[in-house]
Amino acid sequence: xxxxxxxxxxxxxxxxxxxxxxxxxxxxxxxxxxxxxxxxxxxxxxxxxxxxxxxxxxxxxxxxxxxxxxxxxxxxxxxxxx
Numbered sequence: 232x233x234x235x236x237x238x239x240x241x242x243x244x245x246x247x248x249x250x251x252x253x254x255x256x257x258x259x260x261x262x263x264x265x266x267x268x269x270x271x272x273x274x275x276x277x278x279x280x281x282x283x284x285x286x287x288x289x290x291x292x293x294x295x296x297x298x299x300x301x302x303x304x305x306x307x308x309x310x311x312x313x
Contacts, residue, residue, distance in 0.1 A: 253277070 235243045242260055249255040257265040263285045270279035 232246060234245050237243055244260070245258045246254050247256045247258075253269060254267050256267070265285065266283045268281040268283075269277045270281070272278045
């Protein structure tokens with residue numbers, strides 16, 4: 232996904248990707264960015280993603296080990312209550 236637009240076709244976010252097809256930056260409509268850095272294990276699997284949010288200038292450590300091992304396409308999503 233290169234861009235996200237709202238229902239009025241306004242650009243909300245633009246993604247750029249690294250050579251391994253992982254998001255490297257996200258640029259928002261206000262021209263602020265998030266940058267992503269990935270920590271890999273010995274097999275080349277992502278074990279951690281660090282996100283730096285320009286708007287808060289505070290790096291966030293996002294643990295995704297469970298997401299990698301999960302069969303769910305969105306393991307961080309809450310189960311449906313239906």
